[in-house]
Amino acid sequence: MSAFDDLLAFQRQIEALSSVAERLGWDQETVMPRGAVEQRAEEMAAMEAVLHERRTDPRIGEWLDRAEAEDDEDARILELIGRDYRRASRIPSRLATELARQTSLAQGIWADARAKDAPEDFLPVLNDILMLKREEAAALADGGDLYDALLDDYEPGTTQAEIAALFDAMRPRLVALREDVLGAAHQPEPLTGHFPLKTQMRLARTCATAFGYDWTCGRLDIAVHPFSSGRWQDSRITTRVVESDPFNCLYSTIHEVGHSSYELGIDSDHAFTPLGRGVSMGVHESQSRIYENQLGRSRAFTGWLYQRMSDAFGGLSVSDADAFYETANRVTPGFIRTEADEIQYNLHIMLRFDLERDLISGRLDVEDLVEAWNARFLNDFGVAVDRPANGVLQDVHWAVGLFGYFPTYALGNVYAGCLHAALRAAVPDLDEALARGEADPAVEWLRENLQRHGGLYPPRELLQRATGAEISEKPLLDYLEDKFSAIYRL
Structure with a gap:
């Protein structure tokens, strides 16, 4: 076997073990007994120790030195393995293991604190995780910017300066549109009533099927914070249910189907390689x-x-399909990011981006986080946070160490705006299919032009290949202004 073949065989085992570790995380968030938290933390730490040892095995460096790429695909595989090897080698095994242990423990502490509205129960463990993440960032940055080093894990090649410039460009139009919408004479009516859990979950499955979710390779469960997990032939989704708000469940499900469809849509030839993931x-x-x-x-x-x-719940409080469309897109100054309308969602992300940058840099201490969050939320949204579960405790990300992750949500919106413009141009009769509950034309276009490639191209290149245009915030902002001006009759 060649050095490239040896390297790929070794990487295949790393990818498989990583998938097993991810499944442990899925189990913890869905069906694991609550009393097993400490045991699972030790299991996750043990898995991470094994994975870190393999990711930093000196043989990888030797194989990389000797391996020869026969084509562009091989070259990209070597590039990605080399990147992962260099990053992993900078992180001490002790640190990687402790992060896995602490973030596993923290998930349960966060969930209990959120349920009890008790930030004081969560902040001490968050501080422990923050100290570990600062240490990790310092190891990765090698003298550079700490936050950029963490961001690079989630959006390779992007810096916080670029994110900040993007947000500065987006904010004025978003804020102006929000003010116009909230001040409009016409306001869509809310959806009211009681919507039983079992009926919501049946509808959630119906919606997932409409968007092409492959039930032979997935499943739907309930979690505190919706997420998707897995790849290749096993990608699972979760949702959450609020019996007064079925949109929460249904649109969380569709959101996670999008994630899962990406993983399941990657070319099967890329499985168990660095190209076989988003x-x-x-x-x-x-x-x-x-x-x-x-x-x-x-x-x-x-x-x-x-x-x-209407059929499932025996009628709805809104009068007809047109009113329902407006209700499904209703803009309200709510607290919860995952329930936010399209206009305000990015403003939620901007708040978190600024706060976590300050946490990583040391400009903000964890003990002052609640006050800082509440003050910033009042300034940005004009509403005082009523309780911690609707404020600093609403997201799981910091509990599991995902510092640098939040800005990718806003980037995803920008990318989606570009993709949507290209999709509409390529599939002009898309609405006819959607009106029948068939998202197949859109799903197939996205799979062909983006999803199947996995990690074959860097993010911006992939988007440019799919859309045929430079990436810009303009398509997203134009779409939002057109859509909500019509809904609110501006």
């Missing part, structure tokens, strides 16, 4: 956001969903 979290979020919003909240699809929900 290339970045921004690209990943582009799939979940376009499924959820541009497609799932379109007038065409909501018309189909209105009839399904």
Whole structure:
């Protein structure tokens, strides 16, 4: 066997073990007994110790020195393995293992603190994780910017300066549109009533099927914080249920189907290689956001969903399909990011981006985080946070150490805006299919032009190949202004 073949065989085992570790995380968030938290933390730490040892095996460096690429695909595999090897080699085994242990423990502590509205129960462990993440960032940065080193894990090649410039460009139009919408004379009516859990979950499965979810390779479960998990032939989704708000469940499900479809849509030849996963979290979020919003909240699809929900719940409080479309896109100054409308969602991300940058840099201490969050939220949204579960405790990301992840949500929205413009140009009769509850034309276009490539191309190159244009915030902002001006009759 050649050095390239030896390297690929070794990498295949790393990828398989990583998938096993991910499945342990899925189990913890869905069906694991609550009393098993400490045991699972030790199991996760042990798995990470094994994985870190393999990821830093000196033989990888030797194989990389000797391996020869026969084509561009081989060259990309070597590039990605080399990147992972260099990053892993900078992190001490002790640190990698302790991060796995602490973040596993922290998930349960966060969930309990959120349920009890008790940030004081969570902040001490968050501080421990922050110290570990600062140490990790310092090891990765090698004298460079700490936050950029963490961001690079989720959106390779992007810096916080670029993110900040993008947000500065987006904020004025988003804020102006929000003010116009909230001040409009016409306001869509809310959806009211009681919507039983079992009926919501049946509808969630119906929506997932409409978006092409492959039930032979996945499943739907309930979690505190919706997520998807897995790849290749096993990608699972979760949702959450609020019996007064079925949109929470249904659109969380569609969102996670977008993530899962990306993983399941990657060319099977890339399985168990670095090409067999989403290339970045921004690209990943582009799939979940376009499924959820541009497609799932379109007038065409909501018309189909209105009839399904009316039948399932024995009627709805809104009068007809047109009113339902407006209700599904209703803009309100709510607290929760995952429930935010398309206009305000990015403003939620900007808040988290600034706070976590300050945490990593040391400009903000964990003990001051609640006060800082509440002050920033009041300034940005004009509403005082009523309780911690609706404020600093609402997201699981910091509990599991995902510092640098949040800005990829906004990047995903920008990418989705570009993809949606290209999709509409390529599939002009898309609404006819969506009105029948068939998202197949959109799913097939996204799979062909983006999903199947996995990690074959860097994020920006992949998006440019798919859309034929430079990436810009303009398509997203134009789409939002057109859509919500019509809904609110501006």
